[in-house]
Amino acid sequence: MITTDILIIGAGPVGLFTVFEAGLLKLRCHLIDSLAEPGGQCAEIYPKKPIYDIPGFPEVLAGDLISNLMKQIEPFQPTFTLGESAVTIDETEDNQYIVTTDKGTKHKAPIVAIAGGLGVFTPRKPPISNINDFEDKGIKYIVKNPEDFRNQKVVISGGGDSALDWTIYFADQLNCDVTLVHRSQNFRAHNDSVQKAMDMAAQGKINLLLDSEVVGLNGSEKLEEVIIKTKAGEMIEKVDSWLPLFGLTPKLGPIAEWGLEIEKGAIKVDNATDYTTNRPGIYAIGDVNTYPGKLKLILCGFHEATIMCQSAFARIYPDKKNVLKYTTVNGVNGF
């Protein structure tokens, strides 16, 4: 069991900054995130895009904002459960919460701060009617153990970096017979990856099907064939695995079942006080919450996190005196 003072669900910018504000109050934090790296949307969707409304930064790349936040919170030694998503929450007799992830990791804390943004990043699934029948039976949306695919006949779909990178890796390193299927002629990926894939196709190391799309799936116990629509017509390809790699999209997911008041896909909080939800000890901050006048901005999330930490301190130590300290006066005293 992992124990901490504030258990933060979501390691995006707001979740990360919570560690700093909590640290100033000598509260320890642990973060859970479904992605393998901290950063949330900033890292997953738009790391190379500039943000212009972080006070004091005329322009900062989303990815750089995350690196800076990681540096800023380093003194407070946050710990992480990454690549796992929070699924259930249970209240204990001593007014603490136990949050369990999809992999069974348990976390206990008196305070839970939900900073889940738009939700858990889940794979975008192509709209093929029987796709659910073959999930984990020949279809994988995310490559976790590349070795599982060694010597296989694999079809990969998509036009982004992950589709290209895995195509190259599978053919180069895992002796796979790879076919990359993409709907157009152009890729949304780094030029050198695109060039490498083109070269490998020219050398016969991979099969490249452009202007093409997987439109159907066949198999009994597991996936056996994919039906590919090309400009010349439909063709059937025998496969061991099909990897539709079309990126991730956030969904609120299991948090919606935590007994919290939900309004239009967001968690209702009390913005007049401390961003508490209807369950004492559970707060929601950043894009995941809603209240009258809510703005989904990183800078508003930073404010919410700061207010919330003061309230969390008072809840954990109801009898302890606490005054707001200025970092300029006191510096940052890490753990």
Add this chain to the structure above:
Amino acid sequence: MENTIIITVIDREGIAHELEAPTDMNMNVMEVCKSYELPVLGTCGGMAMCASCQVYVENDKVSLERSDDEQAMLDEAWHVQDNSRLGCQIHLATEHDGLIIRLAPSDDF
């Protein structure tokens, strides 16, 4: 009203909504839909990086020409037709008065 146009958005149930949209607020179709609480997610905030605001353009009030980013995103989206655009890439101006668009099916199924 000055600096206002009317656009028609047909939702996924086939209901047509006539919306007043300002042309002086730098708004795009995705944002107008959200401001009227129509079911458009706009997950990426308007960077042409998620396709959750895909629409079908139903008349000639806007060009079907797509930017490279928009095209690349639509190349990886579903239910794409010749008249598909990303709502976030249609920035509303006076010439779009009378535009009719239809929301593409949502990613969730």
